[in-house]
Amino acid sequence: MKSLHTTSDLPLYQRRRPLEPAELDAIPWIQLLAPAERQRAADDLRIADASPGDYVCRMGRPVTYWFGVVDGLLKMSTDNAQGQTMTFTGVPPGGWFGEGTAMKRESYRYNIQALRKSLVAGLHVDTFHWLLDHSIGFNRFVMNQLNERLGQFIAAREIDRMTNPDVRVARNLAALFNPVLYPGVGQLLSITQQELAYLVGLSRQRVNEALTALAAQGSIRVEYGGIRVLDLAALRSHVFLRKNGL
DNA sequence: TCATTAAATTGTT
DNA sequence: AACAATTTAATGA
Secondary structure, three states: OOOOOOOOOOHHHOOOEOOOHHHHOOOOOHHHOOHHHHHHHHHHOEEEEEOOOOEEEOOOOEOOEEEEEEEOOEEEEEEOOOOOEEEEEEEOOOOEEOHHHHHHOOEOOOEEEEOOOEEEEEEEHHHHHHHHHHOHHHHHHHHHHHHHHHHHHHHHHHHHHOOOHHHHHHHHHHHHOOOOOOOOOOOEEEOOHHHHHHHHOOOHHHHHHHHHHHHHHOOEEEEOOEEEEOOHHHHHHOOOOOOOOO
């Protein structure tokens, strides 16, 4: 098993560049802005590659950017007092995060690492604040974002208490397929079973077994290097039936 | 473009 | 953790 830990740090400070038009279209909130606001945002936005293990931001560092995933997959985690790492969630394409700390201009409260080769966009905090001060559309987006994420964290607490691995995999997948938080995902989530195992905290074998069960039940389809949703509502709420019962 | 080979991912034990 | 089977990506004619 390959290690995710590297010594590289904050790749966004190097190798970053302005966005191309196609990449701008992958920014969900850009269409909500008035022309002048959109221009300012587009001028400020920067994008960079992140390799597996690269840190996009680190706990305790001052906030520099508000980040979004254009392509790839990131992992949000924290280190507790005992020095153990706790993974909160994955961040698939279309996801933007860090608005809470950006608003307060505090330091990041978690680590964000690339789980696979990813394209990460960043909006400088100053521009983030300027948009908050000038754009109603942007404010709506941020509020909606905060509200939706609150729902996810409440759901995440429930997931943690669940013992059944199949249900854990199902709920975690449902979270990643959230169309409001991650509009870039669509019906097909690009994620390997190994990556999903990292996020859910199970072995790859057990994830494979759960995926097979979920596929048999009809809520997803397993593809090479990805998962396709067929029934998101079922994924969210399904109380899994044991193998031998029904 | 096609065929071959290497690499990545999946399914199974 | 190990291994075989499958799928994709890379290479070169």
